[in-house]
Amino acid sequence: MNRARTRGAIALAGAAAIATVVGLASSANAGTTLGASAAEKGRYFGTAVAAYKLSDATYSGILDREFNMITPENEMKWDATEPSQNSFSYGSADQIVSHARANGQRMRGHALAWHSQQPSWVQNLSGTALRNAMVNHVTNVATHYKGQIYAWDVVNEAFADGGNGARRDSNLQRTGDDWIEVAFRTARTADPGAKLCYNDYNTDGVNAKSTAVYNMVKDFKARGVPIDCVGFQSHINSGSPMPSDYQANLQRFADLGVDVQITELDIQGSGTTQANTYASVVKACLAVSRCTGITVWGIRDSDSWRSGDTPLLFDNNGNKKAAYQSTLDALNGPGGGVSTPPTSTPPVSTSPSPSASASPSNTGGGTGNRCTASVLINQWQGGFTATVRVTAGSTAINNWTVTMALPAGTTIVNTWNVNRSGNNWTNMSYNGRVEAGQYTEWGLQANGTAGTLTPTCAGS
Ligand code: 9MR
Numbered sequence: 001m002n003r004a005r006t007r008g009a010i011a012l013a014g015a016a017a018i019a020t021v022v023g024l025a026s027s028a029n030a031g032t033t034l035g036a037s038a039a040e041k042g043r044y045f046g047t048a049v050a051a052y053k054l055s056d057a058t059y060s061g062i063l064d065r066e067f068n069m070i071t072p073e074n075e076m077k078w079d080a081t082e083p084s085q086n087s088f089s090y091g092s093a094d095q096i097v098s099h100a101r102a103n104g105q106r107m108r109g110h111a112l113a114w115h116s117q118q119p120s121w122v123q124n125l126s127g128t129a130l131r132n133a134m135v136n137h138v139t140n141v142a143t144h145y146k147g148q149i150y151a152w153d154v155v156n157e158a159f160a161d162g163g164n165g166a167r168r169d170s171n172l173q174r175t176g177d178d179w180i181e182v183a184f185r186t187a188r189t190a191d192p193g194a195k196l197c198y199n200d201y202n203t204d205g206v207n208a209k210s211t212a213v214y215n216m217v218k219d220f221k222a223r224g225v226p227i228d229c230v231g232f233q234s235h236i237n238s239g240s241p242m243p244s245d246y247q248a249n250l251q252r253f254a255d256l257g258v259d260v261q262i263t264e265l266d267i268q269g270s271g272t273t274q275a276n277t278y279a280s281v282v283k284a285c286l287a288v289s290r291c292t293g294i295t296v297w298g299i300r301d302s303d304s305w306r307s308g309d310t311p312l313l314f315d316n317n318g319n320k321k322a323a324y325q326s327t328l329d330a331l332n333g334p335g336g337g338v339s340t341p342p343t344s345t346p347p348v349s350t351s352p353s354p355s356a357s358a359s360p361s362n363t364g365g366g367t368g369n370r371c372t373a374s375v376l377i378n379q380w381q382g383g384f385t386a387t388v389r390v391t392a393g394s395t396a397i398n399n400w401t402v403t404m405a406l407p408a409g410t411t412i413v414n415t416w417n418v419n420r421s422g423n424n425w426t427n428m429s430y431n432g433r434v435e436a437g438q439y440t441e442w443g444l445q446a447n448g449t450a451g452t453l454t455p456t457c458a459g460s
Contacts, residue, residue, distance in 0.1 A: 031332050032328075033065055033066050033328075034066045034067060034313075034324075034327065034328060034331065035066055035067050035068035036068075037328055037331035037332050038068070038293065038294070039068065039430065040331075040332075040429065040430045041286055041331065041336040041430060042292075042336075042417060042428075042430050042431055042440075043285065043286070043291070043292055043293045043294065043331075043336075044069040044106065044150075044292065044293035044294075045066070045067060045068060045069065045293065045294055045295075045296075045331070046067055046068065046069025046070060046071060046105075046106075046108060046293060046294070046295035046296070047063065047066075047067045047069075047070065047071070047295060047296050047297075047298060047299055048070075048071045048072070048073040048264065048295065048296070048297045048298050049063060049070045049071070049072060049073060049096055049099075049299075050072075050073045050074065050075075050303070051072070051075050051092040051093070051095045052092070053303065054095065054096070054099055058300075058317075058318040059299055059300070059303070059318070060099075061318075062299050062300075062314060062318055063103075063299060064103045064105075067105065067299075068104065068105050068106065069105060069106050069107070069108060069150065069293055069295060070096060070099075070100045070105050070106070070107055070108070071107075071108040071109075071110045071263070071264075071295050072092075072093050072096045072107075072109075072110060073297070073298070073305075074117070075092040075093040075095075075096055076093045076109055076110055076111070076141065076145075077110070077111060077114065077117040078112075078113075078114065078117060078118050078119060078122060079117045079118060079119045080092060080093065080117075081093065081137075081141050082119060082122075082137055082140070082141075083119050084119070084121060085121050085133065086136065086140075088140055088141070088144065090144055093145075097145065097148055101148070107145075107148060107150055108149070108150060108151050108152075108153065108261075108263070108295060109141075109142075109145060109149040109151070109153065109194070110152075110153045110156070110199070110263075111152075111153040111154075111155070111156035111199065112137065112138045112141060112142065112153070112154050112155070112183060112187060113137070113138060113154065113155045113156070113172060113179070113180075113183040114155070114156040114157060115157065115158075115168060115170035115171065115172055116156075116157070118171075122171075123171065125171070126171060126174065126175070127174075127175060128175075130171055130172065130175050131175040131176070131179065131182070134172060134175070134179065134182075134183065135182065135183075135186050138154070138183055138186040138187050139186055139189075139190050142186075142187045142190035142191045142194070143190045143191065145191065145194075146190065146191040146193070146194075147191070147193055147413065147414075149191065149194045150194065150195060151194060151195035151196070151197050151228070151229055151259075151261065152187055152191070152194050152195070152196055152197060153197050153198075153199040153231055153263070154183050154184050154187045154196045154197060154198065155180050155183050155184070155198055155199070156199045156200070157199070157200050157201065158170075158172075158173070158180055158198075158200070159200060159203075159209050159212050159213055160209070161202055161209060162208070162209075163208045164208060165208045165209060165211060165212030165215075166212070167212075180198070180216070181220065181225040184196050184220070184225055184226050184227055185225065185226060187226075188226040192383060193383070193385065193413060193414065193445045195228040195229050195259065196226055196227055196228050196229070197227075197228065197229040197230060197231045197259075197261065197263075198213060198216070198217065198227060198229075198230050198231065199230075199231035199233065199263055199264075200213060200231070200232075200233065201233040201234075201235055201264070202240060203232055203233075203249075204232050204233075204234050204236075204240075204242070204243055204246055204249065205243025205244070205245045205246055205249050206243070206245050206248065206249050206252070207243075210249055213230065214252065214253060214256070217230060217253065217256050217258060218256055221256055221257055221258070227258060228258060228259060229258050229259040229260065229261055230253050230258055230259075230260050230261070231260075231261050231262075231263035231264075232249075232250065232260065232261070232262055232263060233262075233263050233264035233265075233297075234262050234263070234264060234265045234266075234281060235264060235265075235266055235297070235306075236265070236266070236267040236268065236277060236281075236311075237267070237268035237306075237309060237311070238268060242267075242277050242280060242281065246280070246281070246284050247283075247284035247287050247288060250284060250285070250288045250291055251287075251288050254288050254289070254290035254291070258290070259290045259291075259292045260285075260288060260290055260291045260292070261291065261292055261293050261294070261295070262281060262293070262294040262295065263295050264295065264296075264297040265278075265281060265294060265295065265297060266296060266297045266298065266304060266306065266309070266311035266312055267281075267311050267323070268306070268309035268310070268311050269309070269310070269311070270310055270321075270322075271322055274310075274311075274321075274322070274323045275321075275322040275323045275325065275326035275327075276326065278313070278323045278326050278327045278330070279326040279327065279329065279330040281294070282294065282327055282330035282331055283330050283333070283335070285336075286330070286331075286333075286335050286336030287335060287336070296312060296313060297311075297312075298312050299312065299313075299314055299318075300312060300314045300315060300316055300317075301314070301315055301316050302316040313327060369393075369456075369457060369458045370392065370393045370395060370397050370458070370459035370460070371390055371391060371393060371397055371400050371434070371457040371458070371459035372390075372391050372393070372457050373388055373389065373390050373391075373402045373404070373455035373456060374388070374389050374391070374455070375387065375388045375389075375404070375453045375455050376389075377450045377453065382447060382448070383413070383445065383446060383447045383448065384445070384446060384448070384449070384450040385443055385444065385445045385446075386443060386444050386446070386450060386453060387441055387442075387443040388402055388404065388418075388425070388441065388442055388443060388444075388455055389439050389440075389441050390402060390427075390434060390439060390440050390441070390442070390457055390459075391434070391437070391438070391439040391457075392434040392435060392436055392437060392438055392439070392459060393436070393437075393459070394436055394437070395436050396433065396434065396435045396436050397432070397433070397434050397459030397460060398432050398433050398460065399426070399427055399432040399459065399460050400426065400427050400432065400434065400457055400458065400459045400460075401424050401425065401426045401427075401457070401458050401459075402418075402424070402425045402426075402455045402456065402457050402458075403423055403424055403425075403455065403456050403457075403458070404423060404425060404453055404454070404455035404456070405423045405453075406423075406446060406448075406450070406453070407448065407449065407450070407451050409448050409449075410446045410447060410448030410449070410450070411446060411447045411448060412444055412445070412446045413444075413445040413446055413447060414444065414445040415442070415443070415444040415445075416442060416443050416444070417431055417440070417441065417442035417443065418442035418443075418444070420444075425442065425455075427440075427442075434459070
C-alpha cells in the first residue's frame with residue numbers, strides 16, 4: 001500500500017473528522033454540563049426539541065449549553081414530512097438540523113414508520129398501496145437526511161400493551177408482519193451510516209412486551225435484518241414506575257449485539273424522589289457499556305407533553321431542578337467507562353450485503369505493546385464503517401494508539417471515540433484507560449472500499 005498516497009487521500013477529510021471529535025469531547029465544560037459529562041463517559045445527553053421554540057433565548061441557551069444530541073419532538077414525523085403523498089416538507093425539521101450542525105450537536109431522527117401521527121392520506125391507505133407508500137416515505141426522508149443522523153427511530157411503538165407480546169394492530173401491521181424489517185432494510189439502503197433503532201415504551205423492564213421486542217431483535221440479528229439499536233422511551237410516572245430490573249433489561253438487549261439508548265426520558269414528580277429516580281436511570285445506563293446515551297423528552301417542565309407532571313430537569317423558568325443536579329452528579333460519578341469485559345456478543349455486521357472482515361492483529365511489535373487491536377468492517381456499495389476494538393493485555397493501560405492506514409481513495413466521513421493524526425488513532429480523554437483483558441471500541445465511517453485493514457496497537 002502506498003502510505004503517502006493514503007495520507008493525501010484522507011487529509012481532506014481531516015478537518016471534518018476533527019470537528020466531529022471536538023464536538024463529542026467538549027472537554028472545556030467537562031463535569032459542569034450534561035452533555036460534556038456524558039461525553040466524558042463516552043455517551044451523549046440529548047433532548048427533544050420543538051423547532052418553534054428555537055427563537056426563545058432561554059430555551060436555546062439551555063439547549064446549547066447542556067445538550068449534545070437532539071431529537072425533533074414532532075418535526076420528522078410522517079404528518080410533518082409528507083403531508084400529501086409524495087410531496088415532502090422538511091422546513092421545520094431542517095431548521096432543527098441546521099441548529100444542531102451550527103452548535104456541534106448530533107441528531108436522533110424520529111420516527112420513520114409509526115401508527116400514530118400519520119397524515120390523513122396514509123390513514124386512508126391499506127395493503128400494497130400503504131406498504132409502497134411506507135417504503136417511499138422511509139426512502140425519501142432517510143435520503144434527505146443522509147449523513148446527518150446519528151440514529152433513526154426507524155419503527156416506533158409496534159408492539160401492543162398487555163400480556164401477550166403481540167404486535168399492535170395498526171394499518172401498517174395489517175400490511176403484513178414483515179413491515180418492520182422492510183422499513184429497516186429500506187432505511188439502511190437510504191442512509192447506510194445511520195444507526196437504525198427500534199423504539200418503544202413500557203419496555204423499560206423485563207415484561208411480555210419487552211420480551212416480544214427482544215425476540216424480534218434476536219430474530220433480526222440471526223437473519224441479518226439491519227438493526228443497530230433499541231430505544232427505551234422511559235416515560236416514568238406513578239402508573240409506570242421505574243422497574244427494578246431496568247438495568248438488567250438494558251443489558252439483555254445489549255447482549256444481543258445492539259446499542260441501547262434511553263430515548264424519551266421524563267419522570268413525574270419533584271424534589272428528592274424525582275432526583276433519585278433520574279440518578280438511578282443514569283447509573284443504569286452507565287453500567288451498561290452499550291448504553292450509548294440518554295435523551296430527555298423536553299427541556300423545561302413547561303415544554304413537556306405532560307407538563308402537569310413536572311417531569312423534566314429545568315423548571316418553567318429554565319432554572320436547574322434537584323433532578324438536574326442528581327443527573328449531573330450521576331454522570332460525573334464512578335463507573336460508566338466504555339471498557340467492559342468482552343462478555344457480550346461482538347459487533348455484528350449490519351450492512352445490506354454483509355462483508356464483515358474481522359482481522360484480529362497483534363501489535364506487530366512483539367510483547368511490549370500491552371494491547372491488541374482488531375477491526376470489524378461493514379462495507380456497502382461506496383462506503384463502510386470500521387469498528388476497531390482495543391483490548392488491553394495482562395495489565396491495564398491508560399493510553400493507546402492504534403496505527404491503521406486506510407486505502408488510497410477513501411475519504412473519512414465521520415469518526416467516533418477517537419482522535420486521529422494521519423494513520424495514528426489515539427484515545428479520547430474518557431476511553432484511554434482499559435482494564436487488563438478488557439476492551440474499548442472506536443470507529444470511523446468513510447467513503448470508498450475498506451479492503452483489509454490491519455490495525456496494530458501500542459498501549460502505555
Ligand atoms: O411529545 C410529543 C407531543 O408533542 C405530540 O403531541 C405527541 C403526538 O403523538 O407525540 C409526543 O411524543 C411522543 C413520541 O413521539 C413517541 N413516544 C411518546 C411521546 C409522548 O407522547
